[in-house]
Amino acid sequence: xxxxxxxxxxxxxxxxxxxxxxxxxxxxxxxxxxxxxxxxxxxxxxxxxxxxxxxxxxxxxxxxxxxxxxxxxxxxxxxxxxxxxxxxxxxxxxxxxxxxxxxxxxxxxxxxxxxxxxxxxxxxxxxxxxxxxxxxxxxxxxxxxxxxxxxxxxxxxxxxxxxxxxxxxxxxxxxxxxxxxxxxxxxxxxxxxxxxxxxxxxxxxxxxxxxxxxxxxxxxxxxxxxxxxxxxxxxxxxxxxxxxxxxxxxxxxxxxxxxxxxxxxxxxxxxxxxxxxxxxxxxxxxxx
Amino acid sequence: xxxxxxxxxxxxxxxxxxxxxxxxxxxxxxxxxxxxxxxxxxxxxxxxxxxxxxxxxxxxxxxxxxxxxxxxxxxxxxxxxxxxxxxxxxxxxxxxxxxxxxxxxxxxxxxxxxxxxxxxxxxxxxxxxxxxxxxxxxxxxxxxxxxxxxxxxxxxxxxxxxxxxxxxxxxxxxxxxxxxxxxxxxx
Numbered sequence: 001x002x003x004x005x006x007x008x009x010x011x012x013x014x015x016x017x018x019x020x021x022x023x024x025x026x027x028x029x030x031x032x033x034x035x036x037x038x039x040x041x042x043x044x045x046x047x048x049x050x051x052x053x054x055x056x057x058x059x060x061x062x063x064x065x066x067x068x069x070x071x072x073x074x075x076x077x078x079x080x081x082x083x084x085x086x087x088x089x090x091x092x093x094x095x096x097x098x099x100x101x102x103x104x105x106x107x108x109x110x111x112x113x114x115x116x117x118x119x120x121x122x123x124x125x126x127x128x129x130x131x132x133x134x135x136x137x138x139x140x141x142x143x144x145x146x147x148x149x150x151x152x153x154x155x156x157x158x159x160x161x162x163x164x165x166x167x168x169x170x171x172x173x174x175x176x177x178x179x180x181x182x183x184x185x186x187x188x189x190x191x192x193x194x195x196x197x198x199x200x201x202x203x204x205x206x207x208x209x210x211x212x213x214x215x216x217x218x219x220x221x222x223x224x225x226x227x228x229x230x231x232x233x234x235x236x237x238x239x240x241x242x243x244x245x246x247x248x249x250x251x252x253x254x255x256x257x258x259x260x261x262x263x264x265x266x267x268x269x270x271x272x273x274x275x276x277x278x279x280x281x282x283x284x285x286x287x288x
Numbered sequence: 289x290x291x292x293x294x295x296x297x298x299x300x301x302x303x304x305x306x307x308x309x310x311x312x313x314x315x316x317x318x319x320x321x322x323x324x325x326x327x328x329x330x331x332x333x334x335x336x337x338x339x340x341x342x343x344x345x346x347x348x349x350x351x352x353x354x355x356x357x358x359x360x361x362x363x364x365x366x367x368x369x370x371x372x373x374x375x376x377x378x379x380x381x382x383x384x385x386x387x388x389x390x391x392x393x394x395x396x397x398x399x400x401x402x403x404x405x406x407x408x409x410x411x412x413x414x415x416x417x418x419x420x421x422x423x424x425x426x427x428x429x430x431x432x433x434x435x436x437x438x439x440x441x442x443x444x445x446x447x448x449x450x451x452x453x454x455x456x457x458x459x460x461x462x463x464x465x466x467x468x469x470x471x472x473x474x475x
Contacts, residue, residue, distance in 0.1 A: 009416045009417035009419075010417075012416065012450060012454065013417070013418075013419045013448070013449060013450045014419060014443060014448045014449060016448070016450075038456050038457045038458050039456070040411070040415040040416060040456055040458065040461075040462050041411040041415065041416045041417050043408075043411065044407065044417070045362075045363050045404075046403070046404040046407040046408050047408060047411070048363075048382055049363055049381075049382055049385050049404060050382075050385050050386055050389055050401065050404050050405075050408070051386055051389075051408075052382060052383075052386060053465075053468075054408070054465055054466060055382075057465040058411070058462070058465060061458070061461060061462070061465070144362075144364040144365060144366070145364075145365075147369075148364065148365035148366065148368075148369045149365045149368050149369050149376075149378065150369060151374070158369060183328055184328040184329075184362055184364035184366065186328065186329060186362045186364075187362075188362045188363060189329075189360065189362055189400070191403055191423075191426065191435075191436065192397070192399040192400045192402075192403050192430075193332075193360065193397070193399070193400070194435070194436065196329060196332055196360070199331075200328055200329075229439055229443075232439065264446055264447070265446065265448065267439075267442060267443075267446070
Protein backbone atom coordinates (compact mmCIF):
# COMPACT_ATOMS: atom_id res chain seq x y z
CA UNK A 1 0.00 0.00 0.00
CA UNK A 2 1.20 3.50 -0.85
CA UNK A 3 -0.17 6.66 0.78
CA UNK A 4 0.54 10.37 0.64
CA UNK A 5 1.58 11.61 4.07
CA UNK A 6 0.60 14.89 5.71
CA UNK A 7 2.46 15.08 9.05
CA UNK A 8 1.36 18.59 10.05
CA UNK A 9 3.26 21.09 12.19
CA UNK A 10 2.90 19.39 15.59
CA UNK A 11 4.63 16.31 14.25
CA UNK A 12 7.59 18.46 13.23
CA UNK A 13 7.75 20.10 16.65
CA UNK A 14 6.45 19.05 20.05
CA UNK A 15 5.06 15.73 18.76
CA UNK A 16 8.09 14.70 16.71
CA UNK A 17 8.08 11.33 18.44
CA UNK A 18 4.55 10.76 17.12
CA UNK A 19 5.87 11.30 13.59
CA UNK A 20 8.65 8.77 14.19
CA UNK A 21 6.23 6.15 15.49
CA UNK A 22 3.82 6.65 12.58
CA UNK A 23 6.63 6.25 10.04
CA UNK A 24 8.07 3.23 11.85
CA UNK A 25 4.69 1.53 12.12
CA UNK A 26 3.93 2.11 8.46
CA UNK A 27 7.31 0.54 7.58
CA UNK A 28 6.39 -2.43 9.79
CA UNK A 29 3.04 -2.73 8.05
CA UNK A 30 4.51 -2.47 4.55
CA UNK A 31 2.83 0.86 3.91
CA UNK A 32 4.83 3.30 1.78
CA UNK A 33 4.49 6.94 2.75
CA UNK A 34 5.13 9.74 0.27
CA UNK A 35 5.32 13.01 2.20
CA UNK A 36 3.33 15.70 0.39
CA UNK A 37 6.02 17.99 -1.03
CA UNK A 38 6.14 21.49 0.47
CA UNK A 39 2.96 21.09 2.52
CA UNK A 40 1.86 24.05 4.61
CA UNK A 41 0.12 24.41 7.96
CA UNK A 42 -3.58 23.49 7.81
CA UNK A 43 -4.42 26.61 9.84
CA UNK A 44 -5.57 24.48 12.78
CA UNK A 45 -8.25 26.00 14.99
CA UNK A 46 -6.85 29.51 14.85
CA UNK A 47 -7.51 30.01 11.14
CA UNK A 48 -11.08 28.78 10.82
CA UNK A 49 -12.04 30.30 14.17
CA UNK A 50 -11.10 33.78 13.05
CA UNK A 51 -11.16 33.87 9.23
CA UNK A 52 -13.20 31.57 7.03
CA UNK A 53 -11.25 32.26 3.83
CA UNK A 54 -7.84 31.62 5.35
CA UNK A 55 -9.21 28.60 7.20
CA UNK A 56 -10.24 27.06 3.89
CA UNK A 57 -7.46 28.17 1.57
CA UNK A 58 -4.61 26.87 3.74
CA UNK A 59 -5.81 23.24 3.66
CA UNK A 60 -6.92 23.63 0.03
CA UNK A 61 -3.31 24.30 -0.99
CA UNK A 62 -2.37 20.98 0.62
CA UNK A 63 -5.15 19.13 -1.17
CA UNK A 64 -3.96 20.53 -4.48
CA UNK A 65 -0.42 19.32 -3.74
CA UNK A 66 -1.76 15.92 -2.71
CA UNK A 67 -3.78 15.66 -5.90
CA UNK A 68 -0.49 15.92 -7.78
CA UNK A 69 0.93 13.06 -5.73
CA UNK A 70 -2.16 11.11 -6.74
CA UNK A 71 -2.49 9.02 -3.58
CA UNK A 72 -4.88 8.95 -0.65
CA UNK A 73 -3.65 11.03 2.28
CA UNK A 74 -2.69 9.64 5.68
CA UNK A 75 -3.10 12.19 8.50
CA UNK A 76 -1.94 11.39 12.06
CA UNK A 77 -3.15 14.67 13.61
CA UNK A 78 -6.85 14.96 14.44
CA UNK A 79 -6.95 18.72 13.85
CA UNK A 80 -5.20 18.54 10.48
CA UNK A 81 -7.52 15.68 9.53
CA UNK A 82 -10.64 17.71 10.30
CA UNK A 83 -9.38 20.79 8.45
CA UNK A 84 -8.40 18.79 5.37
CA UNK A 85 -11.81 17.08 5.41
CA UNK A 86 -13.58 20.44 5.69
CA UNK A 87 -11.64 21.83 2.74
CA UNK A 88 -12.26 18.65 0.74
CA UNK A 89 -15.99 18.97 1.37
CA UNK A 90 -16.00 22.60 0.23
CA UNK A 91 -14.05 21.72 -2.93
CA UNK A 92 -16.30 18.80 -3.81
CA UNK A 93 -19.34 21.06 -3.46
CA UNK A 94 -17.99 23.98 -5.48
CA UNK A 95 -14.38 23.96 -6.70
CA UNK A 96 -14.93 27.08 -8.81
CA UNK A 97 -15.74 29.18 -5.76
CA UNK A 98 -12.27 28.42 -4.43
CA UNK A 99 -10.62 29.08 -7.80
CA UNK A 100 -9.89 25.39 -8.27
CA UNK A 101 -10.24 24.26 -11.88
CA UNK A 102 -10.01 20.53 -11.46
CA UNK A 103 -11.00 18.52 -8.43
CA UNK A 104 -12.13 15.49 -10.40
CA UNK A 105 -9.91 12.96 -8.60
CA UNK A 106 -10.10 13.95 -4.95
CA UNK A 107 -7.85 11.92 -2.66
CA UNK A 108 -9.42 10.11 0.27
CA UNK A 109 -8.33 11.63 3.58
CA UNK A 110 -7.56 8.93 6.12
CA UNK A 111 -7.02 9.45 9.83
CA UNK A 112 -4.38 7.15 11.28
CA UNK A 113 -6.68 5.17 13.58
CA UNK A 114 -9.22 4.31 10.91
CA UNK A 115 -6.33 2.94 8.83
CA UNK A 116 -4.82 0.93 11.69
CA UNK A 117 -8.20 -0.45 12.81
CA UNK A 118 -8.82 -2.10 9.44
CA UNK A 119 -9.15 -5.87 9.83
CA UNK A 120 -6.19 -6.66 7.56
CA UNK A 121 -3.90 -4.21 9.36
CA UNK A 122 -4.99 -5.45 12.79
CA UNK A 123 -4.21 -9.00 11.70
CA UNK A 124 -0.75 -7.90 10.59
CA UNK A 125 -0.17 -6.12 13.91
CA UNK A 126 -1.22 -9.23 15.89
CA UNK A 127 1.14 -11.36 13.80
CA UNK A 128 4.12 -9.10 14.44
CA UNK A 129 3.75 -8.41 18.17
CA UNK A 130 6.82 -9.65 20.03
CA UNK A 131 6.14 -8.12 23.46
CA UNK A 132 2.40 -8.04 24.15
CA UNK A 133 1.22 -5.39 26.62
CA UNK A 134 -0.64 -8.09 28.51
CA UNK A 135 -3.30 -6.80 30.93
CA UNK A 136 -2.18 -3.17 30.65
CA UNK A 137 -5.41 -1.28 31.34
CA UNK A 138 -5.76 1.70 29.03
CA UNK A 139 -8.30 4.48 28.68
CA UNK A 140 -8.70 5.12 24.96
CA UNK A 141 -9.16 8.84 24.51
CA UNK A 142 -10.34 10.26 21.17
CA UNK A 143 -11.04 13.89 21.98
CA UNK A 144 -12.86 15.91 19.35
CA UNK A 145 -11.53 16.49 15.93
CA UNK A 146 -11.08 13.07 14.36
CA UNK A 147 -14.78 12.51 15.07
CA UNK A 148 -16.65 15.81 15.05
CA UNK A 149 -18.44 17.14 13.22
CA UNK A 150 -19.35 13.76 11.61
CA UNK A 151 -20.95 15.71 8.74
CA UNK A 152 -17.35 16.78 7.98
CA UNK A 153 -15.19 13.94 9.28
CA UNK A 154 -17.41 11.16 7.95
CA UNK A 155 -16.86 9.29 11.24
CA UNK A 156 -19.32 6.42 11.54
CA UNK A 157 -19.40 6.05 15.33
CA UNK A 158 -18.79 9.56 16.56
CA UNK A 159 -20.25 9.00 20.04
CA UNK A 160 -19.02 5.42 20.46
CA UNK A 161 -15.87 4.98 18.40
CA UNK A 162 -13.89 1.74 18.79
CA UNK A 163 -10.82 2.19 16.59
CA UNK A 164 -8.36 2.86 19.43
CA UNK A 165 -9.77 0.01 21.52
CA UNK A 166 -9.31 -2.38 18.62
CA UNK A 167 -5.75 -1.16 17.96
CA UNK A 168 -4.51 -1.46 21.55
CA UNK A 169 -6.43 -4.72 21.90
CA UNK A 170 -4.36 -6.10 19.02
CA UNK A 171 -1.18 -5.64 21.07
CA UNK A 172 -2.64 -7.39 24.10
CA UNK A 173 -3.63 -4.36 26.19
CA UNK A 174 -6.97 -4.16 27.94
CA UNK A 175 -9.08 -1.11 27.03
CA UNK A 176 -11.35 -0.02 29.89
CA UNK A 177 -14.95 1.10 29.53
CA UNK A 178 -15.13 4.73 30.61
CA UNK A 179 -17.08 7.95 30.31
CA UNK A 180 -14.82 10.60 28.81
CA UNK A 181 -13.61 9.03 25.57
CA UNK A 182 -14.88 11.79 23.30
CA UNK A 183 -14.91 14.73 25.71
CA UNK A 184 -12.96 17.86 24.81
CA UNK A 185 -9.70 18.55 26.72
CA UNK A 186 -9.75 22.25 25.66
CA UNK A 187 -6.34 22.05 24.04
CA UNK A 188 -6.99 25.25 22.10
CA UNK A 189 -7.39 27.14 25.40
CA UNK A 190 -4.53 25.57 27.30
CA UNK A 191 -2.19 28.56 26.94
CA UNK A 192 -4.75 31.34 27.24
CA UNK A 193 -7.01 29.86 29.95
CA UNK A 194 -4.97 27.20 31.73
CA UNK A 195 -7.58 27.16 34.51
CA UNK A 196 -10.16 25.76 32.08
CA UNK A 197 -7.71 23.21 30.70
CA UNK A 198 -6.80 22.09 34.24
CA UNK A 199 -10.49 21.55 35.05
CA UNK A 200 -11.23 19.57 31.89
CA UNK A 201 -8.04 17.52 32.03
CA UNK A 202 -8.71 16.80 35.70
CA UNK A 203 -12.19 15.49 34.84
CA UNK A 204 -10.77 13.29 32.08
CA UNK A 205 -7.96 11.87 34.19
CA UNK A 206 -10.21 11.18 37.20
CA UNK A 207 -12.69 9.39 34.93
CA UNK A 208 -9.88 7.25 33.49
CA UNK A 209 -8.70 6.36 37.01
CA UNK A 210 -12.22 5.46 38.15
CA UNK A 211 -12.39 2.97 35.30
CA UNK A 212 -9.11 1.40 36.45
CA UNK A 213 -6.87 2.68 33.65
CA UNK A 214 -3.13 2.84 34.30
CA UNK A 215 -2.53 5.08 31.31
CA UNK A 216 -4.34 6.97 28.55
CA UNK A 217 -3.89 6.37 24.85
CA UNK A 218 -4.80 8.81 22.09
CA UNK A 219 -4.33 9.62 18.42
CA UNK A 220 -4.35 13.43 18.72
CA UNK A 221 -1.11 15.37 19.34
CA UNK A 222 -2.92 18.29 21.02
CA UNK A 223 -4.72 15.94 23.41
CA UNK A 224 -1.47 14.13 24.18
CA UNK A 225 0.36 17.36 25.03
CA UNK A 226 -2.51 18.96 26.91
CA UNK A 227 -3.64 15.96 28.96
CA UNK A 228 -0.06 15.21 30.05
CA UNK A 229 1.08 18.79 30.69
CA UNK A 230 -2.00 19.98 32.57
CA UNK A 231 -1.85 16.98 34.89
CA UNK A 232 1.29 18.60 36.29
CA UNK A 233 -0.95 21.39 37.63
CA UNK A 234 -3.54 19.08 39.22
CA UNK A 235 -1.69 18.52 42.46
CA UNK A 236 -2.31 14.77 42.16
CA UNK A 237 -1.17 12.69 45.11
CA UNK A 238 -0.57 9.62 42.95
CA UNK A 239 1.73 9.57 39.91
CA UNK A 240 0.03 11.01 36.82
CA UNK A 241 -1.36 8.90 33.99
CA UNK A 242 1.01 8.98 31.02
CA UNK A 243 -0.68 9.65 27.69
CA UNK A 244 0.62 7.42 24.90
CA UNK A 245 0.09 7.61 21.19
CA UNK A 246 -1.51 4.42 19.91
CA UNK A 247 1.25 4.14 17.31
CA UNK A 248 3.90 4.47 20.03
CA UNK A 249 2.48 1.46 21.89
CA UNK A 250 2.12 -0.66 18.76
CA UNK A 251 5.69 0.09 17.67
CA UNK A 252 6.96 -0.84 21.14
CA UNK A 253 4.97 -4.08 21.20
CA UNK A 254 6.20 -5.05 17.73
CA UNK A 255 9.86 -4.15 18.28
CA UNK A 256 9.89 -5.47 21.83
CA UNK A 257 11.62 -2.36 23.10
CA UNK A 258 10.75 1.03 24.47
CA UNK A 259 13.87 3.15 24.02
CA UNK A 260 14.97 5.81 26.48
CA UNK A 261 14.65 8.53 23.83
CA UNK A 262 10.96 7.70 23.48
CA UNK A 263 10.43 7.67 27.25
CA UNK A 264 12.01 11.09 27.46
CA UNK A 265 9.33 12.57 25.20
CA UNK A 266 6.81 12.23 28.03
CA UNK A 267 6.18 14.87 30.68
CA UNK A 268 4.72 12.11 32.87
CA UNK A 269 6.99 9.17 33.57
CA UNK A 270 5.95 6.23 31.37
CA UNK A 271 7.99 3.70 33.39
CA UNK A 272 4.97 1.41 33.79
CA UNK A 273 5.73 0.14 30.27
CA UNK A 274 9.18 -1.14 31.21
CA UNK A 275 7.92 -4.41 32.65
CA UNK A 276 6.84 -5.51 29.17
CA UNK A 277 10.26 -5.19 27.61
CA UNK A 278 13.33 -7.31 27.89
CA UNK A 279 15.92 -4.58 28.43
CA UNK A 280 14.04 -3.55 31.55
CA UNK A 281 13.79 -7.06 32.97
CA UNK A 282 15.16 -7.44 36.51
CA UNK A 283 18.73 -8.73 36.75
CA UNK A 284 19.00 -12.49 36.58
CA UNK A 285 15.74 -12.98 34.73
CA UNK A 286 17.38 -12.45 31.35
CA UNK A 287 15.74 -11.38 28.14
CA UNK A 288 12.39 -12.91 27.29
CA UNK B 289 -29.54 35.04 32.56
CA UNK B 290 -30.65 38.48 31.43
CA UNK B 291 -34.43 38.77 31.53
CA UNK B 292 -34.78 42.02 29.59
CA UNK B 293 -36.80 41.88 26.40
CA UNK B 294 -34.83 41.93 23.18
CA UNK B 295 -36.77 43.52 20.35
CA UNK B 296 -36.52 41.41 17.21
CA UNK B 297 -37.32 44.30 14.86
CA UNK B 298 -34.00 45.99 15.61
CA UNK B 299 -32.09 42.82 14.74
CA UNK B 300 -29.17 43.14 12.37
CA UNK B 301 -30.48 41.99 8.99
CA UNK B 302 -27.04 41.94 7.36
CA UNK B 303 -25.85 39.51 10.01
CA UNK B 304 -28.90 37.29 9.49
CA UNK B 305 -28.32 37.28 5.75
CA UNK B 306 -24.70 36.28 6.25
CA UNK B 307 -25.78 33.31 8.34
CA UNK B 308 -28.32 32.34 5.71
CA UNK B 309 -25.75 32.43 2.91
CA UNK B 310 -23.42 30.28 5.01
CA UNK B 311 -26.15 27.72 5.61
CA UNK B 312 -26.30 28.34 9.36
CA UNK B 313 -30.03 28.03 10.02
CA UNK B 314 -30.39 29.55 13.49
CA UNK B 315 -34.16 29.79 13.02
CA UNK B 316 -34.39 26.01 13.11
CA UNK B 317 -33.59 26.07 16.84
CA UNK B 318 -36.43 24.96 19.12
CA UNK B 319 -34.39 25.49 22.29
CA UNK B 320 -34.09 21.85 23.31
CA UNK B 321 -30.83 22.65 25.11
CA UNK B 322 -28.76 19.69 23.93
CA UNK B 323 -26.04 22.10 22.81
CA UNK B 324 -25.76 23.75 26.22
CA UNK B 325 -25.96 20.53 28.19
CA UNK B 326 -23.13 18.88 26.27
CA UNK B 327 -20.83 21.91 26.12
CA UNK B 328 -17.61 21.15 28.03
CA UNK B 329 -16.83 24.85 28.62
CA UNK B 330 -20.36 26.06 29.44
CA UNK B 331 -19.50 26.63 33.12
CA UNK B 332 -17.17 29.42 32.04
CA UNK B 333 -19.51 31.09 29.50
CA UNK B 334 -21.45 34.29 30.05
CA UNK B 335 -23.98 33.20 27.41
CA UNK B 336 -24.93 29.53 27.17
CA UNK B 337 -24.82 27.98 23.71
CA UNK B 338 -28.61 27.82 23.34
CA UNK B 339 -28.76 31.52 24.24
CA UNK B 340 -26.19 32.28 21.56
CA UNK B 341 -28.30 30.50 18.96
CA UNK B 342 -31.49 32.26 20.04
CA UNK B 343 -29.81 35.68 20.17
CA UNK B 344 -28.40 35.02 16.71
CA UNK B 345 -31.91 34.33 15.39
CA UNK B 346 -32.92 37.74 16.78
CA UNK B 347 -30.00 39.28 14.91
CA UNK B 348 -28.69 40.50 18.28
CA UNK B 349 -25.17 40.82 16.96
CA UNK B 350 -23.90 43.42 19.43
CA UNK B 351 -24.61 41.32 22.52
CA UNK B 352 -22.98 38.29 20.92
CA UNK B 353 -19.83 40.04 19.76
CA UNK B 354 -19.17 41.39 23.23
CA UNK B 355 -19.59 38.03 24.94
CA UNK B 356 -16.88 35.90 26.52
CA UNK B 357 -18.55 32.83 25.07
CA UNK B 358 -17.40 33.40 21.51
CA UNK B 359 -13.77 33.41 22.67
CA UNK B 360 -13.99 30.60 25.21
CA UNK B 361 -15.70 28.22 22.77
CA UNK B 362 -13.02 25.63 21.96
CA UNK B 363 -14.58 24.59 18.61
CA UNK B 364 -14.98 21.01 19.86
CA UNK B 365 -18.14 20.69 17.72
CA UNK B 366 -20.08 18.78 20.37
CA UNK B 367 -23.02 21.22 20.06
CA UNK B 368 -23.31 21.09 16.28
CA UNK B 369 -22.85 17.32 16.27
CA UNK B 370 -25.72 16.75 18.71
CA UNK B 371 -28.12 19.44 17.47
CA UNK B 372 -31.28 17.59 16.36
CA UNK B 373 -31.81 20.24 13.70
CA UNK B 374 -28.22 20.07 12.47
CA UNK B 375 -27.63 23.76 13.07
CA UNK B 376 -23.97 24.56 12.38
CA UNK B 377 -23.46 26.10 15.81
CA UNK B 378 -19.67 25.84 15.72
CA UNK B 379 -19.79 27.59 12.34
CA UNK B 380 -21.91 30.30 13.96
CA UNK B 381 -19.20 30.80 16.60
CA UNK B 382 -16.62 31.14 13.79
CA UNK B 383 -18.72 33.82 12.10
CA UNK B 384 -19.12 35.71 15.38
CA UNK B 385 -15.39 35.65 16.14
CA UNK B 386 -14.40 36.85 12.69
CA UNK B 387 -17.04 39.61 12.80
CA UNK B 388 -15.83 40.74 16.21
CA UNK B 389 -12.27 41.00 14.88
CA UNK B 390 -13.33 42.74 11.69
CA UNK B 391 -15.40 45.26 13.63
CA UNK B 392 -12.59 45.72 16.15
CA UNK B 393 -14.85 44.95 19.09
CA UNK B 394 -12.78 44.81 22.28
CA UNK B 395 -12.68 41.07 23.01
CA UNK B 396 -14.05 40.02 26.40
CA UNK B 397 -11.25 37.42 26.59
CA UNK B 398 -8.37 39.32 24.94
CA UNK B 399 -5.73 36.62 25.33
CA UNK B 400 -7.58 34.17 23.11
CA UNK B 401 -7.47 36.26 19.91
CA UNK B 402 -3.89 37.23 20.79
CA UNK B 403 -2.89 33.59 20.63
CA UNK B 404 -4.74 33.06 17.35
CA UNK B 405 -2.96 36.08 15.93
CA UNK B 406 0.47 34.88 17.08
CA UNK B 407 -0.21 31.42 15.64
CA UNK B 408 -1.35 32.78 12.30
CA UNK B 409 1.56 35.25 12.11
CA UNK B 410 3.87 32.28 12.34
CA UNK B 411 2.01 30.41 9.58
CA UNK B 412 1.96 33.52 7.40
CA UNK B 413 5.69 34.00 7.83
CA UNK B 414 6.99 30.45 7.50
CA UNK B 415 4.12 28.53 5.89
CA UNK B 416 4.17 26.26 8.93
CA UNK B 417 3.83 26.75 12.65
CA UNK B 418 7.05 27.57 14.43
CA UNK B 419 6.16 26.83 18.03
CA UNK B 420 8.87 28.85 19.81
CA UNK B 421 8.27 31.90 17.62
CA UNK B 422 4.53 31.58 18.07
CA UNK B 423 4.86 31.30 21.86
CA UNK B 424 7.24 34.25 22.05
CA UNK B 425 4.85 36.34 19.98
CA UNK B 426 1.96 35.43 22.26
CA UNK B 427 3.94 36.14 25.42
CA UNK B 428 4.91 39.58 24.15
CA UNK B 429 1.38 40.42 23.01
CA UNK B 430 -0.33 39.25 26.16
CA UNK B 431 2.30 40.43 28.63
CA UNK B 432 1.93 37.03 30.30
CA UNK B 433 5.67 36.47 30.52
CA UNK B 434 5.78 34.16 33.54
CA UNK B 435 2.78 31.86 32.89
CA UNK B 436 3.82 28.29 32.08
CA UNK B 437 7.51 29.18 32.33
CA UNK B 438 8.22 25.89 34.06
CA UNK B 439 6.33 23.90 31.45
CA UNK B 440 8.11 25.73 28.64
CA UNK B 441 11.49 24.96 30.16
CA UNK B 442 10.56 21.33 30.66
CA UNK B 443 9.48 20.99 27.03
CA UNK B 444 12.67 22.73 25.98
CA UNK B 445 15.00 20.49 27.98
CA UNK B 446 13.15 17.44 26.69
CA UNK B 447 13.93 18.59 23.17
CA UNK B 448 10.24 18.88 22.31
CA UNK B 449 10.57 22.35 20.82
CA UNK B 450 12.19 22.79 17.48
CA UNK B 451 14.88 25.44 17.63
CA UNK B 452 15.12 26.44 14.01
CA UNK B 453 12.03 27.28 11.97
CA UNK B 454 11.57 25.46 8.71
CA UNK B 455 10.10 27.68 6.04
CA UNK B 456 8.39 26.14 3.03
CA UNK B 457 9.19 26.94 -0.59
CA UNK B 458 5.69 28.17 -1.32
CA UNK B 459 5.85 31.03 1.20
CA UNK B 460 4.65 33.46 -1.47
CA UNK B 461 1.53 31.36 -2.08
CA UNK B 462 0.80 31.25 1.62
CA UNK B 463 1.25 35.01 1.95
CA UNK B 464 -1.19 35.47 -0.90
CA UNK B 465 -3.73 33.45 1.06
CA UNK B 466 -3.24 35.84 3.96
CA UNK B 467 -3.30 38.92 1.74
CA UNK B 468 -7.02 38.50 1.25
CA UNK B 469 -7.21 36.52 -1.96
CA UNK B 470 -10.89 36.02 -2.67
CA UNK B 471 -11.92 38.45 0.02
CA UNK B 472 -13.93 40.44 -2.49
CA UNK B 473 -16.48 37.65 -2.24
CA UNK B 474 -16.52 37.80 1.52
CA UNK B 475 -19.87 36.73 2.83
